[in-house]
Amino acid sequence: MVDKQSGMETAAISVLKRAVELDSAQRFDEAVTCYQEGLQLLMEVLKSTSDVNKKTKFRDKMKQYMDRAEELKVHVAQEKDNAKFHEQIHIAANSTGHTYQHFFGRCLDEKLTEIEVEDPYIRSTHQIYNFLRFCELVVKSNTKVEWIKLTTGRDDTVNGHNSQTARLSELATSLRRHNIELSVEFSNTLHDREIRFNNGWVVKIGRGLDIYKATEGKFVVGFCDFELRHCHETTVDIFYSKPGSNPHPS
Structure with missing residues (x-):
């Protein structure tokens, strides 16, 4: 169980790191997808951990990533509405x-x-x-x-x-x-x-x-x-x- 949780945490970190890289490269639509995938993985880690400090840390990180993903979704939607994407x-x-x-x-x-x-x-x-x-x-x-x-x-x-x-x-x-x-x-x-x-x-x-x-x-x-x-x-x-x-x- 610990190994599975550790593996999921590693996967979440990897996907979210990729999301940040795509975000920095202005590949916003791809970044949104990675943010969403990483957040889903992080949610599973949050459910399976009993460490209070970790839970607090994960919730803070999730809020940051969720806020950024929502910003990018709005940005991409606006570009699409303007037919400029x-x-x-x-x-x-x-x-x-x-x-x-x-x-x-x-x-x-x-x-x-x-x-x-x-x-x-x-x-x-x-x-x-x-x-x-x-x-x-x-x-x-x-x-x-x-x-x-x-x-x-x-x-x-x-x-x-x-x-x-x-x-x-x-x-x-x-x-x-x-x-x-x-x-x-x-x-x-x-x-x-x-x-x-x-x-x-x-x-x-x-x-x-x-x-x-x-x-x-x-x-x-x-x-x-x-x-x-x-x-x-x-x-x-x-x-x-x-x-x-x-x-x-x-």
Whole structure:
């Protein structure tokens, strides 16, 4: 029990430290998410400790973090109302701690029903797995997504297109069981990498979804947990503007 409490306390401190770093870097929307996650962990620690001094210390810290998180939420909401929200995240080469949840979590709210993914490189096995991970994040979220449209490049290697279409077709069948329709279009002229959400969010990643480096083996840290996976250098731009029309495909 002591070890579990100690581990949770360490995790809370780590997440809140990350929140402060993001806050300092003016990555406010990400900071709010980290503050909330850290506060939830700290609340669990507070419930399980009997040390009066610790309880007082944790309550004081929680109030500070809660106040700051509320300030940032108001700030972000104002920027969104003014259609001026833009956050840029630089991912350094070989850095870790970057997940799709960090980039896309804020975009997955109850207003979201449709997503358009433009990425020319959803072709090879690991690239399709990346798209699958993105779809899994959508399925797990508290959204009402009914439709995902993927526009990507055609794999013209020997038997490449057959494998590509078979895998995407299998994914489409799986998503249908979760009441999400996947449509796929192929374009040989597509260069931009952009994901558009019909609740107003747009995320542009220099490398698209393919931000992770391969691990040195299948039984090494980072193979399963992508938060521990080393990344390629790239830039993520996150925009918000008031939703306009986003017609459903015919």
